[in-house]
Amino acid sequence: MVPPTALEVQSTTDTQIATFSDKLSVNGVPARRSKAPKINGGVAAHASSDMFKSPGHGKPRAKRWDHRLSEESSAREPSSLKGAAKYLTIPGLISLGGGLPSSQYFPLEHIDIKVPIPPHFSEQETKESGIVKRIGKHDMAEGKSIYDIHVALNYGQSTGSAQMLRFVTEHTEIVHHPPYKDWQCCMTVGSTSALDLAYRMFCTRGDYILTEEYTFSTAAETARPMGVQCMGVKMDEQGLLPLHLDSIISNWDSAAHDGAAKPWLLYTVPSGQNPTGATQSKQRRKEIYRMAQKHDIYILEDEPYFFLQMQPYTGPDAPDVPLPSSHSAFIDALVPSLLSMDIDGRVMRLDSFSKVIAPGMRLGWITASEQIVERFVRHSEVSTQNPSGPSQLILFKLLEETWGHSGYLDWLINIRLEYTKRRDNICYACERYLPREVASWNPPMAGMFHWIKIDWQKHPSKEGKSMLEIEDEIFHAAIDRGTLTSKGSWFRAETGNPGDGMFFRTTFAAAPADKVAEAIERFGNALRAVFRLEEAANGHAQ
Incomplete structure (x- = not known):
């Protein structure tokens, strides 16, 4: 199977998806920067993606979303204290206005970090050939860097530092090239925090939001205390089904949902979806976006696993598919994002460094229209x-x-290969150890999760036990044998609706290859015991 290529559509009407040819490349970044004003990276410096992206000639402007913003969001005013920081750039100004502590009292003189040099990314190579980067307190004043401790440890703007905002804005344009003019990026404290703020921006108590029928449990658990319920959209091996999405909205009965208006906010994880591991194809994403245009849906595109898209699965005996041969080939091998199709500005994309660098950094960014980012900043300023x-x-x-940018893409290509090996390893183990009589699966194309379907109807005591009771029996049988998995029912979008299928989520992200295989073998033994498959086999042999 050939990896899908990037979207190449030139049409610009309201009902079609558009891209434009003047796309920023890695090699084009130095020329772009040489023509731009010098970056102002001082304490609490104002920054905007407009300082770092292309002007967007010929692109449409985003639609307005005033009718979708919550009363809370519409009422938020700019922070007086944050706004006053713009005056700090005036030469000779003596500031007695803000609450900025003096960097003299930051008890750090320097920080040393050792990092790998592309393409030598392994732990051992980093120990042997990595370089130590020293971060000093006053590197900026000493002409050593454009970012230092005295700035980073002080208060900053909710958009993030100008230094990092420039990098993620350029990265977003290189990879996604949003096809409308007034897009912006804003740094976040990770995607979970960003999602919480997004719900507050768009949702009111009593609302419903649309999600995959099995969804990231934290996304649902964040919404419910706000009085917001999830409405699950059916899925297949490619994730969310556009026709069922259409059916839910077209046939919405407010009376049957306590008077709630039809839902118009969609939360989706298109690549390596958590928990199912499903990845929406290019065509599927185009269909979802067109359905969003039809029903005026706003999309929260949560993509922590976007760069964990893997090589095609070929099985244990087939030759490996060659890695992308260049940065552009790597980008083209990725299934294009919903952001890259968004001519209306109806997508807020949530990106994160958690899965590709480290989750403890608690750092990510959103991309959305200028209007939406401005509202997001207002919420961030007071939280x-x-x-x-x-x-x-x-x-x-x-x-x-x-x-x-070049080295970062090299790192992402490296991550692609490493996660491909881990995905292959767990699939090989499933083929070897799981009983096909009751277990089935599709090799994931992205992410870190492997979703295993169990034919619970074959349980010998199915007439006396519910599906959830059988699921619990399997779960504890696996624990008794030394393997922890996640119940599929934990991820149901709709509370009180167990669905009609049984699944278990496993992850191949952290455990060593031999331990993953051993864990799957133990899970297979648990299934055989619960379904009495060994007894049936022995009885048949006699």
């Missing part, structure tokens, strides 16, 4: 305030000063 300065500074040293 998270600004992303962690040390996290931004460390990633700046790694991504900007050491790797650059």
Whole structure:
């Protein structure tokens, strides 16, 4: 199977998906920067993606979303204190206005980090040939860097530092090239925090939001205390089904849902979906986007696993598929994002460094229209305030000063290969150890989760036990044999609706290859015991 290629559509009407030819490349970044004004990266410096992206000649502007913003979001005003920071750039100004502590009292003189040099990314290679990057308190004043400790450890803007905002804006344009003019990026404290703010921006108590029928449990658990319920959209091996999405909205009965208006906010994880591992194809994403246009749906595109798209699965005895041979080939091998199809500005994309660098950084970014990002910033100013300065500074040293965009893409290609090996390993183990009589699966194309379907109807005591009771029996039988999995029912979007299928989620992200195989073998033994398959086999042999 050949990996899908990037979208190449030139039409620009309201009902079709458009891209434009003037796409920023890795090699084009230096020329872009040489023509741009010098970056202002001082304490609490104002920054906007408009400072770092292409002007977007010929692209449409995003639609307005005033009719979708919550009353809370519409009422938020800019922070007076954050806004006053713009005056700090005036030469000779003596500030007695803000609550910025003096960097003299930051008890850190320097931070040393050791990082790998592309393409030598392994732990052993980093120990042997990695370089130490020193971050000093006053590197900016000493002309050593454009970012340092005295800036990073002070208060900052909710958009994030200008230094990191420039990098993620350029990265977003290189990979996704949003096809409308007034898009913006904003740094976040990770995607979970960003999702919480997005719900507050768009949702009112009593609302329903649309999600996959099996969804990221935290996404549902964040919404429910707000009085917001999830409505599950049926799925297949490619994830969310557009026709069922259409059916839900077209046939919505407010009276049957306590008077709630038809849902118009869609939360989706298109690549390596958590928990199912499903990846929406290019065509599927186009269909979902057109359905969103039809029903005026706003989309929250949560994509922590986008760059964990893997090589095609070929089985244990087939030759490996060659890796993409260049940065452009790698980008073209990725299933294009919903953001890359968004001519209306109806997508808020949530990106994260959690799965490709480290989750403890608590750093990510959103991309959306200028209007939506401005509202997001207003919420951030009175909650998270600004992303962690040390996290931004460390990633700046790694991504900007050491790797650059080229090296970061090299790292992502490396991650693609490493996760392909892990995916292959768990699939090989399933083929070897799981009983095909009751277990089935599709090899995931992305992410870190493997979704195993169990034919619970074949349980010998199915007449006396419910599906959830059988699921619990399997779960504990696996634990008794030394393997922990996740019940599929934990991820049901709709509370009180167990569905009609039984699944277990396993992950291949962290455990060593031999331990993954051993765990799957133990799970297979648990299934055989619960379904009494060994007894049946022995009885048949006699």
